[in-house]
Amino acid sequence: MQRTHQRLATPRAAGAAGVVFAILTAAAIVLVRLALPGGADGGDVTADAGQRSALRTALALLPFAGIAFLWFMGALREQAGEGEDRFVSTVFLGSGLLFVATLFAAAAAAGSVLDASGQGSGFGRHLAYALLTTYALRMAAVFVLTASTIGRRLGILPRPLVLLGNLAGLTLLVVGSNVPWSELVFPGWALVLGLYILRGRRPAPARPAAPA
Template identity: 45%
Template sequence: MVNRRDVAQSRRLRPPAAAAAAGILFAVLFASSLVLLRSAIPEDPFAQTIWVPQGRTRITVALVLAPVACIAFLWFIGVVRDHLGDLEDRFFSTVFLSSGLLFLAMTFVSMAIAGAILTVTEQSVAGASVFVYFGRALMLQISNVWALRMAAVFMISLATIWLRTGLMPRWMVTITYLLAAVLLLVISRSLWTTLVFPTWVCVVSIVILTPGRRKRTDDDVPV
């Protein structure tokens, strides 16, 4: 007689092997999008709006890359949850998942504002310069302040899960806490600050892809 439980286990969906590289793909695309976008935006918040038509190509390419990067980040979240397996803690996983989704939502809003700036300048709307100044400031506030804080919460919750389960090496947990503290406490419009998160995601993906990083069961959890 066929055991239904064995059949159900054999039919369980498994993530494709390529999914494990989603974090690397996110890091490359998201970092490229940030670099292109920020290279087109002047440091002076009240610089002449001529920078918009001058950087139109770079901004457009950044807006094409960003959604693909965000989709890859969703896959990365799925890979991390699969890596946790049965050891996933409901409390910390809820914070981890919610902060990740909020980070994505704020990224989409920030990119949408960049797209709106392009549209307004294309149409030569009266008073467009005021909108460009406001849109630029709002975009940087969302991406460099609020989105990065959600990224920090994402990192802290995940590092805590790793610490309790032992799924990641201690050096990775320590680095994650330190980088999260930087993103949580430092308010900066620097491009380098925004690149901290995609770089961290890339490193996490590489560690997960490293041979020998297997899932653990409840019996493996350190007491």
């Protein structure tokens, strides 16, 4: 009975975590973009108090966004259960963990901008920008594509949401830093998926028991 209750509660946990992650990540990305409007070459953030404040707020949000994402990823994987393909699930899990690790590394590099000046500040800004727009976005793309693949194979995601996930994943994979604000595609996808789970997600159909 306890196991059944946990499985029925997992969809709501995944939906709530997805919404929290989307909101926190989007807010952090917007603050970073405002603090560094020119990207890696956006000037000296250490000379502007408003930019420093925006960047400091973004850095404070990112750890909580990472925690929410881990909860989101774990709850989604729990729903797949034993029916998930081992190869796809391994890529799903690995890309999610690498995304969080790269996101935290980008936050640490961005934090160095607040404590450095001159050449040190420029190095931290370029490193943070590269980690976020080149590596974190690619890992996010793989995560979205594999999550959509699992949802399609198990029949737990509707076709429009699968197509949206594939489009979002390909956009993150191909576009990267070439289009400003493209980083918002990932939290946007997570928000749509989280709201779908909260409003209409049904537990995966029960699988027939194995013959004795």
